[in-house]
Structures are given as structure tokens and as C-alpha cells.
Amino acid sequence: MSDHYEVVFSCFLRDDTPASVMNDLRWHLGMDAEDPEDLDDGQLRPLLAPGNDNSRIPGGDIVSLRRTVQGFTQSGERYEWELFARNDWIDDSMLYLRDLLDLLAPHIAHPGYGGHFRDCYDTAVTVFDFRDGTYDPIEISGID
Secondary structure, three states: OOOEEEEEEEEEEEOOOOHHHHHHHHHHOOOOOOOOOOOOOOOOOOOOOOOOOOOOOOOOOEEEEEEEEEEEEOOEEEEEEEEEEEEEEEOOHHHHHHHHHHHHHHHEOOOEEEEEEEEOOOOOOEEEEEEOOEEOOOOOOOOO
16 A cells, blocks of 8 residues: 655746756646656656546645746846646655756745645655755655
8 A cells, every 4th residue: 555645846936947847847747748858767657747536635636837927127027937736646656756856946936945745644744945956855754
């Protein structure tokens, strides 16, 4: 029997995030059916795509990626990519969590909280803390 985890990404990506990163992210979110060129052979499915009919989290899987105005400069509006994903993952998927963090970290618009994960039957969360193009080390109990 698999353990289930709630995995949440809640962060802003810079507007200049490379197209290749955005393509990979859209694929993971289930917004693009075409497999990215740099897909890891061991990764068989998008990690953030909604559609888990047997979700262990109330409300099920939710994803959103949209380009929004986040401020104004002398030259006009300042845009960022708003990412929100909340998914029920089984323990096997947790093996790929660091791959997603590595994909996003260099493009985070604001350092600090970027999301979290927790065992679906626990209250303790492990936070993703983005800093300087990377993230603080995380421990995934029973997975490492």
C-alpha cells in the first residue's frame, strides 16, 4: 500500500523564465500533451496534472499557471508567472520532487516560501524555501 502526500507549489516565476522551462512546467501541469525534449526516461507521467479520481485530499487536485501583472515600472506593467498546484502524490512520485524544485528554483521571482508537502494523514509540513536560485535542503522521510 502506498503512502499519499499533499504536494503544494505556490510561487511566482520571473516573466523571463525560458520557454523550455515553461514547456516542461506546462507538461507537468497537464496543459501540454507533447512530451518535453529533455524528459527523464524514468518519468512516465506529468507530476502536477490534475485528475486523480481517488485523491486523499479534500477538493482534489488543483493547478493554475497564468501570467499576471505584479507591479508597474517606468516602462509599464511588470509581469510574473503565477503558479499554484495542489496534488495528491503517492510515495513513488516523491522521488521526482527534487527534479521539479530544480526546474523552478532558478526562475523564482521572490525568495522564500514556494510551497510544501505533507503526509496526507499528518499535520506536519515540509516547506520549500527558495533562495538565490536554489532551495533549502529538504528531507523526505522514508524516500531518501
